[in-house]
Structures are given as structure tokens and as C-alpha cells.
Amino acid sequence: MTSLVVPGQPLGPASAYIPGTGVHIFNNQVIASLVGQVVTVPPASSSSSSSTTSTSTNPTISVVKPALTPEEEATSATLLPDVSSIVLCRITRINARQATASIFVVNDRVVGDEFQGVIRVQDVRLTEIDKVKIFTSFRPGDIVRAKVISLGDQSNYYLSTASNELGVIMANSESGDQMYPINWKEMKSARTGAVEERKVAKPF
Amino acid sequence: MAAKAPDRRRNNPPSHGTTAPVFLSTSADAPKAQQEARPPGEIRKIFLRTGLIASVTGSSFLEISPLKLSVSVLGPRPLPRSSTTPFAAQAILTTEVKFAPFASTVRRGYLRDSSERDLGSRLYQALVGAIRRELYPKSRIEVVVTILDSEDEGDEVNTIFMEEGKASSELKYWDVGRAERALGVVLAGCITAASAALADAGIEMYDLVSGGVASVFVDEADSKGKGKDNSVGEKLYVRDPPVAPPGGKAPLATCVIGYMAARDEISELWISGKLGTRNGVTEMDELVDEAVAAARASRGVLNEAAKERVKFIVGKAQATAGAEGKDVEMTG
Numbered sequence: 001m002t003s004l005v006v007p008g009q010p011l012g013p014a015s016a017y018i019p020g021t022g023v024h025i026f027n028n029q030v031i032a033s034l035v036g037q038v039v040t041v042p043p044a045s046s047s048s049s050s051s052t053t054s055t056s057t058n059p060t061i062s063v064v065k066p067a068l069t070p071e072e073e074a075t076s077a078t079l080l081p082d083v084s085s086i087v088l089c090r091i092t093r094i095n096a097r098q099a100t101a102s103i104f105v106v107n108d109r110v111v112g113d114e115f116q117g118v119i120r121v122q123d124v125r126l127t128e129i130d131k132v133k134i135f136t137s138f139r140p141g142d143i144v145r146a147k148v149i150s151l152g153d154q155s156n157y158y159l160s161t162a163s164n165e166l167g168v169i170m171a172n173s174e175s176g177d178q179m180y181p182i183n184w185k186e187m188k189s190a191r192t193g194a195v196e197e198r199k200v201a202k203p204f
Numbered sequence: 205m206a207a208k209a210p211d212r213r214r215n216n217p218p219s220h221g222t223t224a225p226v227f228l229s230t231s232a233d234a235p236k237a238q239q240e241a242r243p244p245g246e247i248r249k250i251f252l253r254t255g256l257i258a259s260v261t262g263s264s265f266l267e268i269s270p271l272k273l274s275v276s277v278l279g280p281r282p283l284p285r286s287s288t289t290p291f292a293a294q295a296i297l298t299t300e301v302k303f304a305p306f307a308s309t310v311r312r313g314y315l316r317d318s319s320e321r322d323l324g325s326r327l328y329q330a331l332v333g334a335i336r337r338e339l340y341p342k343s344r345i346e347v348v349v350t351i352l353d354s355e356d357e358g359d360e361v362n363t364i365f366m367e368e369g370k371a372s373s374e375l376k377y378w379d380v381g382r383a384e385r386a387l388g389v390v391l392a393g394c395i396t397a398a399s400a401a402l403a404d405a406g407i408e409m410y411d412l413v414s415g416g417v418a419s420v421f422v423d424e425a426d427s428k429g430k431g432k433d434n435s436v437g438e439k440l441y442v443r444d445p446p447v448a449p450p451g452g453k454a455p456l457a458t459c460v461i462g463y464m465a466a467r468d469e470i471s472e473l474w475i476s477g478k479l480g481t482r483n484g485v486t487e488m489d490e491l492v493d494e495a496v497a498a499a500r501a502s503r504g505v506l507n508e509a510a511k512e513r514v515k516f517i518v519g520k521a522q523a524t525a526g527a528e529g530k531d532v533e534m535t536g
Contacts, residue, residue: 004511004514004515004518006403006412006507006510006511007334007403007408007409007410007411007412007466007510008409008410008411008412008464008465008466008467009466010466022408024336024408024410026410026467031410031411031466033336033408033409033410034403034406034408034409035403035404035406035510035511035513035514036514037514037518065406065514066514066517066518066521067517068516068517068520077261077405077406078261078280078340078405078406078407080280080340080341080342080343112261112281113279113281113282114282115282116282116285151291151341151342153291154283154289154290154291154292154342155283155285157342
């Protein structure tokens with residue numbers, strides 16, 4: 001039922017479809033740019049039956065490369081962080097101006113190679129940004145949920161944790177045992193009861 | 205007394221002595237490279253598979269007897285951190301072609317020589333326009349080709365033939381363009397296999413690029429008595445030419461192209477040899493058309509090879525779906 005296509009194969013006129021992922025438009029034709037199966041998704045709102053000529057009623061066409069296993073589906077070797085992607089990263093270095101992090105998950109998918117990102121001090125939280133101190137927000141080894149705000153310079157993606165849902169999600173205390181969040185800026189060790197400061201992500 | 209202390213400064217032989225190995229002679233039974241009889245318009249049979257190397261993003265293996273090569277595609281991966289390269293809005297493609305030391309009739313070294321670098325840059329040119337590089341900012345895509353067997357005769361031989369072929373006409377006719385024909389078949393194979401590996405890697409492309417090669421020959425007598433009017437007899441166009449020219453024929457020129465069949469675009473064009481100036485335009489057009497036809501012929505193989513992995517996954521998914529359906533029937 002779903003046909004297999006190769007790059008360069010025409011899928012239909014550009015006027016009849018909205019191009020999705022894995023396709024491009026050339027000579028007013030939707031052309032596949034991946035090897036995979038053609039997936040056509042009808043327009044989301046079926047209520048607009050009156051305006052059939054509008055472009056919003058066109059189905060979205062995309063080419064999807066199927067994955068063999070769930071593990072393979074969870075990883076993607078060709079995935080790159082993009083602006084507004086939600087990433088998981090591990091803090092590697094900190095200094096007064098920024099925290100450097102290694103990105104290993106982009107949009108819930110494990111990447112092939114880890115990317116380097118930085119969280120600058122002004123991007124740590126939304127309010128009172130001039131009072132933020134990196135040392136009371138992150139520590140090396142923390143796992144942080146962050147958002148990509150820029151592709152950055154040649155080596156670093158710029159990340160931000162300026163949102164309630166963003167920040168440290170896993171951290172170990174100075175003595176090395178795991179901590180749980182107690183409020184938006186503190187985490188407590190499960191074993192020793194020691195409290196440390198972090199920019200904590202709001203649990204879902 | 206105790207045994208002499210062992211000499212640790214030198215590589216010592218085994219204490220019990222050694223026997224020289226005796227190898228069975230296989231040279232008598234070795235199959236000779238037979239001159240296959242195929243029409244000049246037909247290309248050799250191609251064996252192309254994808255996804256053989258698990259540790260890279262995409263890979264392929266190609267065999268066009270006697271040519272054997274494997275391609276690995278790595279990336280898109282982050283750019284090296286310490287490099288002086290500026291911000292790259294598009295993916296940076298690097299291509300590398302390496303002959304295994306045993307891949308040519310004359311043994312090669314481990315360092316890349318000039319013809320390998322040349323093939324690498326031609327492969328880059330063939331592929332770079334086909335990849336949607338703007339989708340992969342700040343990253344690099346590496347294409348690494350390893351040639352395991354070929355009809356090529358090594359860099360030194362190539363250099364001599366290529367330079368002399370241009371410098372003088374003293375060269376024996378059957379040697380003209382010999383290296384170009386061998387390298388042309390290699391390059392066409394590299395292009396086809398690299399596209400298959402890129403498709404296997406799931407890197408988005410405008411079109412697959414297939415390689416094609418064609419040579420033009422004239423009658424030996426015509427080539428010797430070639431007058432200034434350039435009036436030569438019947439030309440013989442051979443697609444996917446063998447290194448040895450057909451009997452009684454003298455080679456004129458060889459053309460290698462990288463061709464995107466769905467868009468009818470040529471991404472790489474390499475012509476070497478003699479094509480007459482007065483009739484040059486038509487001669488060249490005819491030769492390019494032959495190479496395009498050869499590339500079209502290999503495109504069919506390329507399409508099937510690119511689909512291979514997806515086909516396998518879909519087949520497996522359908523098989524499990526079918527099994528589940530059977531289970532439901534049995535319980536119900």
C-alpha cells in the first residue's frame with residue numbers, strides 16, 4: 001500500500017500537496033529526497049469543507065525512513081539540533097559567565113555524536129537575570145533540559161533554561177549521591193539531607 | 205651454570221628453529237581475466253549492496269568485475285572544535301578515495317598519491333550538488349571510498365601515460381588513455397556506490413547520482429594515417445570500456461560523468477583524449493551521450509540498492525503484522 005521511493009522520484013504536483021519532511025519541490029513537483037515510504041496526512045481540520053480550493057485543505061506529503069527496532073527509532077544519526085529544539089545535556093565545565101554542556105538527546109532522540117553547547121549566565125532564568133550566578137545554578141555532571149536558542153558560533157550551540165520546565169533534572173550532591181528537587185532553586189540529597197542550589201526544572 | 209641471559213636488545217629467533225613455508229603453486233590454475241564478449245552498448249553487470257558496515261551511518265559495496273570498492277558515509281557529525289573553520293551554514297562534505305595497496309596491478313603505498321587525490325576531488329564535485337547541505341548546518345559529512353580491486357596500474361604508470369599522452373604522439377596507440385579508462389571505471393563506480401551509501405545513511409538529496417563512463421575508438425589504420433582534415437572513419441563508442449581496447453581499434457577519448465537521471469543534470473564531467481576540433485562539438489556530444497546512457501543503465505541498479513534496507517524493514521514489519529493477525533484468528 002505504501003510505496004517505496006528513492007531520492008529524485010516525483011510524488012505529485014506541488015499544487016496538490018503541502019511538502020512535509022523528506023521531500024523538496026523542483027519544477028512544481030514534489031520530489032522525494034530520502035529513501036523511504038510515502039506518508040500522506042490529510043489536513044487536520046476537516047470542518048472546512050466549504051473552502052475546498054484553499055491550500056490548507058491539501059494533504060501533507062512526506063517521506064519517512066522506517067526503523068527496524070524501537071531502539072533504532074529512538075536514535076538518529078542524521079539528527080542535528082535546531083533553533084527551539086528541546087535538548088538534554090550534561091554540564092561539562094562551568095565558569096562565572098557560562099556553563100558548557102554536551103548535548104546527547106535532541107527532541108527525545110539520541111544523537112549519533114554529542115554536540116557542544118553553552119548556557120550563558122543571562123540565559124539561565126527568565127527573571128532577575130542580573131542576580132544569576134552560574135555556580136548556584138549548575139554543577140559539572142548535572143543533566144539539564146534546555147532549549148536551543150541559536151546555532152551559535154562555529155563550535156557551540158547556545159542553550160537557554162529560561163522557563164519553568166527547563167533546568168536541572170538530575171544532579172548528584174557534592175558527596176556523590178542523588179538529589180531530588182525541593183523547590184525551584186534547591187535540591188536535597190536523599191541520603192545526607194544536604195541542600196544544594198540549582199536552577200531546577202519543574203517536574204511534569 | 206645458568207643459561208646465558210637472553211639478548212634483549214635484538215629480535216631473537218625462536219630457540220627451536222624454523223622451517224621455511226612451502227606454498228602450493230596456484231598460478232597455473234589462476235583464472236585468466238577473460239575478454240568478455242559483450243556489445244559495446246552494454247555495461248558490465250553491477251553488484252551493489254548497502255548497509256554492510258554497522259559502525260557508520262551509511263555504507264555500500266560495489267563490484268563491477270574486476271572492480272571492487274566499499275564506501276562509508278560518516279555524519280553529519282559536529283565540526284572539529286579547535287578548527288579555524290568559521291561557522292558553516294551548510295554541511296561540509298569531504299570525500300576521500302583510497303586504493304588499498306593491493307588494489308592495482310602495481311602495488312601502491314599507504315599514503316594518498318596524486319591520482320587518489322584527483323579521484324577524491326572529482327567525487328566531491330559529483331556529489332556536492334546533490335546533497336541538501338543546507339539541512340545540516342554546522343556539521344560535516346564524510347565519504348570514504350576504499351578500492352579493493354581494480355584494473356588500475358598505479359600512480360606512477362598513470363602519471364607517465366597521462367603526461368606523455370598529452371606531450372607526444374610517440375606513445376604506442378594502445379597505451380593512449382589506458383590509465384584514464386581504468387580510472388574512469390573506478391570513478392564511475394565510486395560515484396554510484398557513494399550515492400547508494402548516502403541514501404543508506406538517510407542524508408537528504410535532490411537526486412541520486414549515478415556514474416557512467418564511455419570511450420570512443422577508431423580503426424587502427426585511421427588513427428595512424430590520420431590526416432590534417434581530421435577525416436576519420438567509423439567511430440566505435442563503447443560504454444563501460446575495458447582497459448584493453450577492442451581488437452584492431454585505437455582509442456581516442458574517454459568520458460566519465462556523474463549524472464542525476466531524474467533531473468537530467470550532469471554534476472561531474474571528465475573528458476580526456478583527442479576529440480577533433482572541427483567536428484569536436486558533435487564528437488564530444490556523442491561521447492557524453494554515450495556516458496549518459498551508461499549512467500542511466502547503472503541508475504536502475506542504484507535505485508534497487510538504495511531501497512534494499514527499507515525494503516527489508518518493511519518486509520519484516522509486514523511479516524510480524526501477519527503473524528499477529530494469525531494469533532488473533534487463533535484466539536478468536
